[in-house]
Amino acid sequence: MSNLITSGEKMWELYEKIPKELQNVVFSEDTDEKISTICKNNKIENEQTIIDLVQGVLLGVLPPENTEKELIERGIKKTLSKIVAEQIQKNIFLPVEESIKKLYNKQWKPEQKNNSTGPDNYREPIK
Numbered sequence: 001m002s003n004l005i006t007s008g009e010k011m012w013e014l015y016e017k018i019p020k021e022l023q024n025v026v027f028s029e030d031t032d033e034k035i036s037t038i039c040k041n042n043k044i045e046n047e048q049t050i051i052d053l054v055q056g057v058l059l060g061v062l063p064p065e066n067t068e069k070e071l072i073e074r075g076i077k078k079t080l081s082k083i084v085a086e087q088i089q090k091n092i093f094l095p096v097e098e099s100i101k102k103l104y105n106k107q108w109k110p111e112q113k114n115n116s117t118g119p120d121n122y123r124e125p126i127k
Helices: 008-015 020-026 029-041 047-058 064-073 078-107
Strands: none
Touching: 020 029, 020 047, 020 078, 029 047, 029 078, 047 064, 047 078, 064 078
């Protein structure tokens, strides 16, 4: 399970670095209402779990594609996690999708393949 944000100080540090659009969403009443609705509709009692996860994505510490996995790790059943992840994606992340993409492209770089033209080290196994 990811340890998303360990202190309020760290949260504000991250908050100041994200795009303005995401800053407006992180602590907005609209986001709170959407999270409450998702929790109520899916009978999730620990709303803080969903709040932490959403804030983790919006603050740049949890890639949005890990939402379902993170829900499972936080004790939500796999079938319910899929539904909740889809609702979070649709209702909270999709409206700010471009800002989220910018945030994660800036912080995440795919592993670079080694395109060297050096010797090939592959050897056929001995039979």
